[in-house]
Amino acid sequence: MQLIWLRSDLRIDDNTALAAACQRGPTIALWVASPGQWQAHDDAACKVDFWLRNLRQLREGLQALNIPLLVRHTDTWADVPQTVLDVCRQHGIEAVHWNDEYGVNEAQRDQATHQRLQDEGIAAHGHLDQLLFQPGTILTRAGHYFQVFSQFKRVCLEHLHRSLPARAAQVKAQAPLAIDSDPIPQHIEGFEGTPRALREHWPAGEDEAHQRLARFIDERVADYPQQRDLPAKQGTSQLSPYLAAGVISPRQCLHAALASNHGEFDSGNAGVQTWVNELLWREFYKHILVGYPQVSRHRAFRAHTEHLPWRDAPDDLQAWKDGRTGFPIIDAAMRQLLHTGWMHNRLRMIVAMFLSKNLLIDWREGERHFMRHLIDGDLAANNGGWQWSASTGTDAVPYFRIFNPVTQSQRFDAQGLFIRHWLPELHGQSEKLIHFPVKSADLFATNSYARPIVDLDSSRQRALEAFKGLSGWQDQGI
Structure with a gap:
């Protein structure tokens, strides 16, 4: 039995850890609510509400694949390793899969979980998913993490010209398991009060994310270089909440953009080139978290x-x-x-x-x-x-x-x-x-x-x- 531990990857399509788990055997999914940790990280109530709404959509999608979704609660991430281990013991899990996250606290949580599982003879696998490139693979000639975006971008484009990151394999339905999915809470204490109008402005689900992506590519990307700086215009993709929660992946965005531009990065549609540039800015800042961890500790880079x-x-x-x-x-x-x-x-x-x-x-x-x-x-x-x-x-x-x-x-x-x-x-x-x-x-x-x-x-x-x-x-x- 395999376990996929969901975090900021609330989707089925192009989910590296989910695909890897399902390829290895019967799979169950786990999501852990940690409100004390979220408060320490200043996560917004509307963001937590967005997670819950996407989880409800994801639960339905997983059920169609006969993958049960379990929900557990801890106050902080300090309790997560034991919580994951308890689920593994309860269901006879042989291996746990997750998609890597970046930041000091995230790394400490995952290292502690990996160690706890390893001590119990349970395999643990972290996967590259929310980035195009593994941190540590885009470096200066001296072997350091880049500090200047233009230099980082140049090396990224050199790699992308040689090969695009492949999307994860499609997940297929598995044989039903005698395990029931847990209900998704309507709200988490301390994170209530998201207005209905805000929820309606940001509908949940993979279908919504892909519809936004398609509309942007089809209708607005050509004018993106001129329109993206005008706040009164609908000139941007407005995909950032879906990317942050992992409802859509950077790989899906990149492939869609390039497909509309005959696979070109630096010719053809200037809007595609500019938007790919923005995807690489997101990549750059996550690499910075790994290479210069002081920024995760509320310290200035300089x-x-x-x-x-x-x-x-x-x-x-x-x-x-x-x-x-x-x-x-x-x-x-x-x-x-x-x-x-x-x-x-x-x-x-x-x-x-x-x-x-x-x-x-x-x-x-x-x-x-x-x-x-x-x-x-x-x-x-x-x-x-x-x-x-x-x-x-x-x-x-x-x-x-x-x-x-x-x-x-x-x-x-x-x-x-x-x-x-x-x-x-x-x-x-x-x-x-x-x-x-x-x-x-x-x-x-x-x-x-x-x-x-x-x-x-x-x-x-x-x-x-x-x-x-x-x-x-x-x-x-x-």
Whole structure:
């Protein structure tokens, strides 16, 4: 008997560990709820709700294949090794299969589980699944993990030109087992309260993920280079929640994109090339978790930036969280996050740079807030994006490049369509004034919109002086 231990791989198609287990014999599936661990990781309630909804869909799919799904509960991952072992003893399991996850806590959990099983004579197999390349196989000539994305991407494309990662074998129905599937809980204590509208915005299931992928490839990928930066447009795939939960795989995305471009990476459809680039960014940040584990421990990649004089400004931080900064593009983006569990990628960069540069508030405060609200919350991507914006991370934006939220708004939401959608109090503003309504004292006096909490010019100068005051930039080649 084989056991597939499901984690962030909530699908049947192209599931490496599931396919491997089923090829070796009768298989049962296991999913472990660990709410204390999720709280420690700042996982959002809407994200946990998304997992549960996808698990219910997955349970039905597994039942059609006669694969029972068992559900167990632990508080933290410290109890997971014993929980997995107990299931193995109960059902006479010979081997356990799982798809590898990345991060310090994940690695410790899996190593402990592997050891516990090995001590009991039970085989344990980790499989490459949520990445295209095994960490440690994409390295510099000196044998180190890359720190610059463009160099990492070049080596990845060289490998992909030689051969594409194969999708996992199709899972076939097995003979029925005398084991009943467990019910999937409707909610987990401490993670309740996901609004119905948010759930409807993000339907669960593999079919939904593949329909989104097909629509994106068929209807929008050609315009992706131009449309992806415009938050008022449906220009992105909006697959990130499904990728984060493993409802769809990077391999499936890559194969679909290339199939629409005659197998080409660097010619033909520019949108496909740009989107593959984004898939490789996700890959890059997960490799960083393995090669530079300090980023999993809430540490800056660039160690000298730990000495930045971050401001303790709780009122400013709360105004940023609530969407009350007085800068419309910032506030609209933050309200989008609170209401949908998602934020447009261009806006993630704008609001992150505003917090870490203009407000000079520690990027970790923003990283934590995002994780507590994002339905696509992913340690690698979230940490990588925040450190990039704060100029503390690998491949980071130079500290002296600070986005101006007003000019960013004028450039990427020129008509104010996105702003008007999320800030109804500015609905009547002109296209000229909607990006910074405080410019007009008369208009400002007649609407309820907040005054700016910071002066852009002086706060920019404050950030430049703070970064310039650090030793270490010369060592980093800046």
